[in-house]
Amino acid sequence: MTPPNPQDALRAAAAHVSRRRFFTVTGAAAALAFSVGLPQAHADEPADPGTVRQEPFTLGVASGDPAPDGVVLWTRLAPAAFEPDGGMPPAPFLVDWEVAHDEGFHRVVRRGRELAHPEFHHTVHVEVDGLAPGRPYYYRFRLGPWISPVGRTSTAPPQHARNSAMRFGVVACQNYPGGYYTAFKHLANEDLDAVFHLGDWIYEGAVSATGGSRAYPAGTLPAVFNHETVTLEDYRLRYALYRSDADLRAAQAAHPWILTWDDHEVENNYAGAISQDNLPPDEFLVRRAAAYRAYWENQPLRRPQRPRGADLRLYRRLHYGTLAQFDVLDGRQYRSDQAFGGAWARPGGDADDPARAMLGERQEHWLADGWRDSRARWNIVPQQVVLAERRSEPTEAYTVSMDAWDGYTAARTRFLDAAEAAGVENLVVLTGDVHVHYAMDVKRDYADPGAPAVASEIVATSISSGGNGAERPASYDRLTKANPHLRFYDGRRGYVTVALDREQCRADFRVVPYITTEGAPVATAASYAIEAGRPGLHRV
Structure with missing residues (x-):
């Protein structure tokens, strides 16, 4: 068996110390790593969706990590996707979502609303539950008059x-x-x-x-x-x-x-x-x-x-x-x-x-x-x-x-x-x-x-x-x-x-x-x- 390399041990120890130090200077780390903080419990009231005057669903929709009773749905509000703020005001927005059996959404089975926080770059993560196992579904999002592309997913x-x-x-x-x-x-x-x-x-x-x-x-x-x-x-x-x-x-x-x-x-x-x-x-x-x-x-x-x-x-x-x-x-x-x-x-x-x-x-x-x-x-x-x-x-x-x-x-x-x-x-x-x-x-x-x-x-x-x-x-x-x-x-x-x-x-x-x-x-x-x-x- 090859003996442990002392240089590797030193590198591992240095990484551990540095990692610990990272979390002891959270203010400085957060300031460097994040241009904004995390959403607070007392966050501002949701903004009027009427203030968004261009198509916000420019980056599409996605779903992931399917379980027997549900799936994660994703989108992001970005009327101007190549701008640092995505073209969105610095306020939270309530986004409506729907899941249906059919692409035309005549048989909606789940719906709700999720906040798109500016702190998370107006991304939306919806953990939908209550769905039937082993079957396909369709989903979409809505913000005011704007409706996202339709996605297809399955449990x-x-x-x-x-x-x-x-x-x-x-x-x-x-x-x-x-x-x-x-x-x-x-x-x-x-x-x-x-x-x-x-x-x-x-x-x-x-x-x-x-x-x-x-x-x-x-x-x-x-x-x-x-x-x-x-x-x-x-x-x-x-x-x-x-x-x-x-x-x-x-x-x-x-x-x-x-x-x-x-x-x-x-x-x-x-x-x-x-x-x-x-x-x-x-x-x-x-x-x-x-x-x-x-x-x-x-x-x-x-x-x-x-x-x-x-x-x-x-x-x-x-x-x-x-x-x-x-x-x-x-x-x-x-x-x-x-x-x-x-x-x-x-x-x-x-x-x-x-x-x-x-x-x-x-x-x-x-x-x-x-x-x-x-x-x-x-x-x-x-x-x-x-x-x-x-x-x-x-x-x-x-x-x-x-x-x-x-x-x-x-x-x-x-x-x-x-x-x-x-x-x-x-x-x-x-x-x-x-x-x-x-x-x-x-x-x-x-x-x-x-x-x-x-x-x-x-x-x-x-x-x-x-x-x-x-x-x-x-x-x-x-x-x-x-x-x-x-x-x-x-x-x-x-x-x-x-x-x-x-x-x-x-x-x-x-x-x-x-x-x-x-x-x-x-x-x-x-x-x-x-x-x-x-x-x-x-x-x-």
Whole structure:
């Protein structure tokens, strides 16, 4: 066993002290992280909706985290979305909402009113309950004479129901200047029970006035986007830019979404309280607090996910009857700093230190407990970075990514140990991050080509990050030879659809041929299946 690295211990201790100090100077932290405070119990009376004289629902609607009796509904009031205040007066507004059986809202089943607070950038989170399990619904919002677009959502089956099938989408990585969101246009037309987004919903880098690969006419986008996001205002505006895309709005309105983040929602390759550029943790935690708050404001998340300063508990568990249990992980907030600066490096050394964490102790225990209690046919883990080993070369000189689980080998062993101890047989990991499609067998021993798979990993390519991509990237031959457990590899943009039943989990790897111009068709590049009780993927 490799002895703990004292430098890692020092970094962890420094992060802990800095984190504690962050919360002891809450006034200064709040002033830096938030341009406004939190809504107060004695908040002003709701303003007259007649004072809003332009369409306020410019950023669309969304739903998320479906339960058997309800779902979260989201919208934001933003008549001028690219202005810091969204074009809204600094006052709360009462927003009406409705849920109906039909798109025409002739059979309304639930309705109510929710305050859109200026402190939360006039976002609305409605936790609707009292709905019937396992069925679709339609929803909309109203402010004065203005009516939002209609969204379609659905509830989950009862937790103990013996449901026979479900179908969901898997998406990740949607860098706005990387190209058009054509894949989202096609995703909106898929027949799905839910969509899992595995991170990099926004990117923190500057966006030029021409929108990068979108090649808008010069000056189309305001200069406010042409710098890296750091402040709360920066992050809020970046979400507005991304939601200005009609294809993204259509995909979010078409299905309930279940989200987790990766790094770019804050900063590339950050780890816990450690920034990419090794800023003082106090300083970076202020930025992280701003990013986390903007993330919650702009996603259909429940009240338990509302951030507290620099913390936001994003890991959570959802059930779709006894067919599937979804354990949504957070592999950024609690991880140890990357070994070797996060680059590709030879395995061993700091990467094998058992003191290093990917999920943190509390989340590891939560996951293990959930697996022990699971009665689901399929145990599915939506998370961020590649779990299976991924060697760069088919030689002994290979390197592995220190930002993926290859850089946290003891944590990966604990993950697999917990699954084995719980008796989890049908374990499927969903992954994003790497901007390519992979179908991978997860093993205990990658040195032995005959070693059995213990789980399966489905990696979804990006929506737009990385440009058009290619069916066979430059690394195709090297990676497929170096990693016999890599069953499928495609470098084009797109998404995955997954169909579950009691006997099989089938993944269809959907691709578009280009994204730097609009109008690309979608096709299925390949389909792979996992048979219940037999880990490992095979082509169908």
